[in-house]
Amino acid sequence: MPEFMDIHRNMAGLTQEALKQAHEADLAIQSEEDVVFKNAWADPDSGLVYCLSEAPSADAVKRIHERAGHPADEVHPVPLKV
Template identity: 40%
Template sequence: MPIYLDVHSVSGGVTIDDVAKAHLADLQTQGRHDVTYLRYWVDEAQGKIFCLVEAPSADAAEAVHREAHGLVADEIYQVQEGS
């Protein structure tokens, strides 16, 4: 299954606690879209969130975010894992 990295930009910054709550909502929603959210990273000061996800398409990954909490990504890239 393809792997995607999405990027969220939140003006005014973001907290790791808020992102953790949103991630839990993603986990509760992902099965309906055949998606698996794997990891996320946060830059609180810059208001950046990065999510790594296995999904059949970028649209499926976005649908999970939209349904779970409404915070859709500003950018999404299909990526390949390297070492």
């Protein structure tokens, strides 16, 4: 299954607990779009959040994040990795 990295902006001040809650909201509904969220990282100073997932499409990732209440600003395919 393809992998995707998505970016959320404007989340300055995000706490670890808030990141965990957002990630859990994604996990709760991810199967409805055949998405598997693997990891989430945040920099509360810059307000950037990154999520790595496996999904059938970028649109599936976008739909889950939107429904969970935190739309992604960007979703990028990750075709190569080491």
